[in-house]
Amino acid sequence: MLEVDDLACLKGDRLLFRGLAFRLQAGELLRVAGPNGVGKTSLLRLVTGLALAEAGEVRWQGTPIRRDREAFHRELLYLGHAPAINDLLSPLENLRFACAAAGDGSDEEACTQALVRIGLANQLDLPARVLSQGQRRRVGLARLFLSARRKLWVLDEPFTALDVKAVADLAQALSDHCAGGGMVMLTTHQDAPFAVAPRVLDVGAYAC
């Protein structure tokens, strides 16, 4: 279970939000909503431990994430706004590196299958710089298929630049993850066809 208590976020010298609290149970899908600039991405970065909160605490299975960062990160998958794709490497090389760096196995066969499944069968060996925005996005998202054992998925605008079918497939994958006992926390401005309507957390309600 992910618990967030009394969280406040300071950006520069401006307080974005304060008093933000929520619980995320196994099997839940949480959509973080709010207008641009309200602090959705900042909230996600606080939850992952990439950024430090001005006040408040994030706990994973009852332990503050700052106290046992490595155990938390073993169960976390974060896909940020930047897709973490290097232009000089092919999608397959990018994906294998992402998995190896995260500490997952980087089995070539499994990575190839993940890329084929997400619709990049013809682009496996092209340098990433010739891919379109949507295709680059998919390379990052292919990690989802290799990260089922990671309980908590935190996704920043995962649907950006994807076509209608890819959005539906991704929504299905996220619903499946939740059905299998995982948790998903995401930001999006799109209406995606989830199997179960996600819970909505409006960051705007905590804005200062």
Next chain:
Amino acid sequence: MLSTFLAVLRRDLLLAWRGRADVLVTLAFFVIVVCLFPFGVGAEPNQLRAIAPGVLWVAALLACLLSLHRLFAQDHADGTLEQLLLSSEPAALWVAAKVLAFWLSTGLPVVAVAPGLALLLDLEQGALPVLVLSLALGTPILGLLGAVGAALTLGLRGGGMLLALLVLPLFVPVLIFGAGAVEAEASGTGAAAHLLLLGGGLAGALALAPWACAAALRISTD
């Protein structure tokens, strides 16, 4: 644990190979800076021989500085750094891998061409092995110290200039003992003391810099 280290090392070496123009530019810079000196101070062999150790070392140091900002910049821009920081492996480990790959692709070529340039400056042939050894011990220290500076100035406006201001003073001891080793060997007093100090410096930097660098990266991605 070792797999993260090897994955980062392999990837960065592959990237260095695919973007080898950057490496060649660094090397060309080193060669050209050294070649400028005979034009500036005159082609008097005794004078060139006297300044050769210092010239080679300063040029190597500047070549290293020139490419330091590349160490984390691309990974910072494309989000790879965030993913690495979220790895459950210790950050010092992959930082060390990045610095090693940086040294192999930038420092090692400089070490390799230095003897040729030393001949150009008429450095005593007996001092060539010491020159290579001092550069081989010294340039990794430059990379390790520079990595901390590069991490601290990551994403800042005018970061490149700030990086130079930050790390050049730290490079001074390395320069003193590196160039000093070659001079001592050429003057016949023996370079052992200088080389031992450089070795000690390398061991110290290896033990401390990756941790400092990892902490700096966490601060600058916050």
